[in-house]
Amino acid sequence: MINNLFSAVSAAAAQEHFDELLRRPGLRIERIVSQGQASPTGFWYDQPQGEWVVLLSGSAGLRLAHEPSERVLSPGDFVEIPAHCRHRVEWTDTSAPTVWLAVHFDAV
Structure with a gap:
C-alpha cells in the first residue's frame, strides 16, 4: 500500500489535525496539518522526548x-x-x- 503525506489535506480547518503515521x-x-492555528497564549510545549520536525x-x-x-x-526547513526544550508555535499560514512531519524519539 502506498500512502501520501498530502492526501486528505483540507483547506481551512477549525482545528489542527494530527495523524499518527508510525509508532x-x-x-x-506524525503528520500535522495547521491553518492559522497557534499555541495558546502563555502555553509552552515541554516534552519528555526529542522532536525533529520538517x-x-x-x-x-x-x-x-x-x-x-x-x-x-x-517548506523544507x-x-x-x-x-524538555520549551517551545511553541507562534503562528501558521492562514491562506x-x-x-x-514530526518525528518524536526517546532521548539518548
Whole structure:
C-alpha cells in the first residue's frame, strides 16, 4: 500500500489535525496539518522526548524559549527540538494548509 503525506489535506480547518503515521518503541512519526492555528497564549510545549520536525508546505513561526526571537519556517526547513526544550508555535499560514512531519524519539 502506498500512502501520501498530502492526501486528505483540507483547506481551512477549525482545528489542527494530527495523524499518527508510525509508532515503534521509542519512536512516533506524525503528520500535522495547521491553518492559522497557534499555541495558546502563555502555553509552552515541554516534552519528555526529542522532536525533529520538517515543514512540508505552508509557513509557520516556531519559538524556542531560550532564543530571543521566533524562527520563521518555510517548506523544507527542519528543526531538532531537544527533550524538555520549551517551545511553541507562534503562528501558521492562514491562506493555505501548513503541513508538518514530526518525528518524536526517546532521548539518548
